[in-house]
Amino acid sequence: MDLRVGAVSRLAGRTLRLIVVLAVVAVVAFALAKLSPIDPVDAYLGADIARVGPEQRALIAERWGLDQPPSVQFFSWLQSLAQGELGYSMIYNAPVAEVIAERFWISLPLVGTAWLLSGIFGFVLGLAAGANAGGWADRVIRLYAYVLASAPSFWVAIVLLMVFAVGLGWAPVCCAGPIGVVPEAVTIWDRLSHLALPLITLSILGISQIALHTRAKMAEIMQSDAVLYARAQGAGTLDIAWRHGARNAALPAVTVLFASLGELFGGSVLAEQVFAYPGLGRAVVEAGLRGDVPLLLAATLVLTLFVCIGNMIADSLYAIVDPRLRRPRPSRVGHG
Amino acid sequence: MSLLQIENLCLSFRHYRGLVHEAQTSVLRGIGFDVDRGEVLAVIGGSGAGKSLVAQALFGVLPGNALVSGIMRFEGVLIDKTTRPRLLGRRMALLPQSSSHLDPMANCSSQLRWAARRGGRTIRKADAQAAFLRFGLPASVGKAFPHELSGGMARRVMMAIATITEPDLLVADEPTAGLDAGNAETILSQLRAAADAGGGVILITHSLPEALKFADRVVMIENGQLVGTEAAADFTGSGASLRSHYGQALWQALPQNAFGAANA
Numbered sequence: 001m002d003l004r005v006g007a008v009s010r011l012a013g014r015t016l017r018l019i020v021v022l023a024v025v026a027v028v029a030f031a032l033a034k035l036s037p038i039d040p041v042d043a044y045l046g047a048d049i050a051r052v053g054p055e056q057r058a059l060i061a062e063r064w065g066l067d068q069p070p071s072v073q074f075f076s077w078l079q080s081l082a083q084g085e086l087g088y089s090m091i092y093n094a095p096v097a098e099v100i101a102e103r104f105w106i107s108l109p110l111v112g113t114a115w116l117l118s119g120i121f122g123f124v125l126g127l128a129a130g131a132n133a134g135g136w137a138d139r140v141i142r143l144y145a146y147v148l149a150s151a152p153s154f155w156v157a158i159v160l161l162m163v164f165a166v167g168l169g170w171a172p173v174c175c176a177g178p179i180g181v182v183p184e185a186v187t188i189w190d191r192l193s194h195l196a197l198p199l200i201t202l203s204i205l206g207i208s209q210i211a212l213h214t215r216a217k218m219a220e221i222m223q224s225d226a227v228l229y230a231r232a233q234g235a236g237t238l239d240i241a242w243r244h245g246a247r248n249a250a251l252p253a254v255t256v257l258f259a260s261l262g263e264l265f266g267g268s269v270l271a272e273q274v275f276a277y278p279g280l281g282r283a284v285v286e287a288g289l290r291g292d293v294p295l296l297l298a299a300t301l302v303l304t305l306f307v308c309i310g311n312m313i314a315d316s317l318y319a320i321v322d323p324r325l326r327r328p329r330p331s332r333v334g335h336g
Numbered sequence: 337m338s339l340l341q342i343e344n345l346c347l348s349f350r351h352y353r354g355l356v357h358e359a360q361t362s363v364l365r366g367i368g369f370d371v372d373r374g375e376v377l378a379v380i381g382g383s384g385a386g387k388s389l390v391a392q393a394l395f396g397v398l399p400g401n402a403l404v405s406g407i408m409r410f411e412g413v414l415i416d417k418t419t420r421p422r423l424l425g426r427r428m429a430l431l432p433q434s435s436s437h438l439d440p441m442a443n444c445s446s447q448l449r450w451a452a453r454r455g456g457r458t459i460r461k462a463d464a465q466a467a468f469l470r471f472g473l474p475a476s477v478g479k480a481f482p483h484e485l486s487g488g489m490a491r492r493v494m495m496a497i498a499t500i501t502e503p504d505l506l507v508a509d510e511p512t513a514g515l516d517a518g519n520a521e522t523i524l525s526q527l528r529a530a531a532d533a534g535g536g537v538i539l540i541t542h543s544l545p546e547a548l549k550f551a552d553r554v555v556m557i558e559n560g561q562l563v564g565t566e567a568a569a570d571f572t573g574s575g576a577s578l579r580s581h582y583g584q585a586l587w588q589a590l591p592q593n594a595f596g597a598a599n600a
Contacts (some may be wrong), residue, residue: 231396232429321442
């Protein structure tokens with residue numbers, strides 16, 4: 001009974017914290033958008049700017065409520081947000097919710113698969129490196145991880161693009177499908193081949209972080225009493241790495257993996273830009289460059305929500321997976 | 337032929353002094369003893385004397401910077417890299433010092449099953465339960481995780497793990513550390529029983545009374561050196577039949593012997 005109350009209050013606390021984080025992000029994002037040198041009216045008019053007089057510009061600004069003080073603008077935005085109204089995207093000429101939903105479904109296979117792949121490969125590489133700490137495998141894996149952890153993701157994306165798309169011609173140069181083909185005619189193979197390079201870029205970047213964290217944990221586990229005992233029982237390295245290493249290192253790795261969702265989206269913004277992949281990340285960049293404030297703010301909030309939920313999952317996983325933090329099961333064993 | 341023979345075991349650790357100068361710290365020098373079947377041999381020494389290192393050297397689980405020399409034989413066969421895999425977990429087993437040696441993330445029956453498999457045996461659920469029962473543990477202990485066990489139970493679980501493959505030699509490293517008198521007595525009797533059943537037991541401890549009650553012979557280590565080997569029965573009366581100076585001093589220093597001067 002107490003435990004259930006505890007779980008509910010914990011969940012309530014986390015939800016409250018989530019709301020506070022979202023509110024702070026909303027304020028900061030709104031302030032940044034207001035402070036940015038791009039004028040939404042200019043951005044909206046684009047090349048037509050020369051043909052519009054100051055009176056007409058003032059009219060547009062008044063229509064959009066831009067003549068109001070920023071605080072009023074913020075609260076009217078917040079109010080419509082509370083009613084589930086995210087606004088209208090000027091550059092895509094569609095409701096923001098629609099744009100985000102559509103872009104999200106394009107980004108999800110990319111980011112989701114990259115997330116899974118980097119998790120799996122990072123974990124395995126980290127285990128291998130940590131189990132042979134100081135050995136050649138460890139050195140190679142660490143070198144790889146350090147180099148990629150310090151390489152900017154857009155640079156890696158450009159290098160891959162130059163080598164595999166431009167140089168070798170193995171992969172298409174841009175976009176999520178062939179150019180000039182109607183969406184219905186795009187085959188699954190087309191989609192996959194266009195997904196390949198951005199996916200590899202994001203995955204190899206994500207791997208290094210998981211690998212380094214897993215390696216550190218694994219090296220620590222290899223020094224533990226439990227591993228010493230296993231070796232005294234005649235266990236080989238593979239046996240130890242699997243039974244003791246993977247078991248004990250899995251939790252920190254999964255936590256890092258969930259916590260790294262934010263960085264993954266950050267990476268996807270750059271990778272999608274380089275590969276002209278029409279996902280959410282690219283929409284964010286477009287919105288920023290062309291002063292589409294409603295889209296920019298909504299995308300920021302959606303990504304914040306996503307990252308926060310990732311962190312919340314990471315927190316809760318400990319309680320579920322680690323037997324020491326699991327609910328105590330009274331009367332399982334007596335004491336003696 | 338002795339079950340286990342150790343001759344002139346020396347151990348030192350390599351380490352760096354400053355950046356380039358390599359130095360060696362000697363921790364064991366000229367340790368030698370043998371263990372027969374049916375015998376409990378106590379290895380006694382204060383903390384830091386190096387007695388646990390003897391066990392680690394025997395099982396080949398010393399840190400990477402350790403340098404070992406000397407001869408160790410199991411039933412006359414030299415223990416080295418090639419022969420050790422046939423011995424570990426099969427012919428000789430370790431009973432470790434603390435419950436930190438159990439994997440915190442795995443339940444007890446898994447750990448028992450792994451130990452059995454490492455020793456070349458596959459056990460069924462009933463075998464596991466029987467093994468736990470042998471040491472007075474309920475069947476439910478199989479599903480328990482190490483943190484759910486009391487110190488005494490953890491030690492008995494490790495006892496079940498150490499004996500699951502019926503090894504010939506059992507090496508118990510401070511098996512009573514942190515246990516109350518009742519639990520300590522239980523574990524020590526079980527070790528004695530293993531010897532009486534025809535196995536050899538090495539009991540590493542810092543307590544002379546404990547050793548005398550259960551061991552047949554006592555090997556004393558101080559500062560990494562062997563300072564005496566005595567029959568447990570010789571620790572009697574004034575200690576006149578003890579051959580080593582250290583043994584006499586240790587015996588005199590016991591409370592019932594009026595805390596005699598221990599400055600050997």
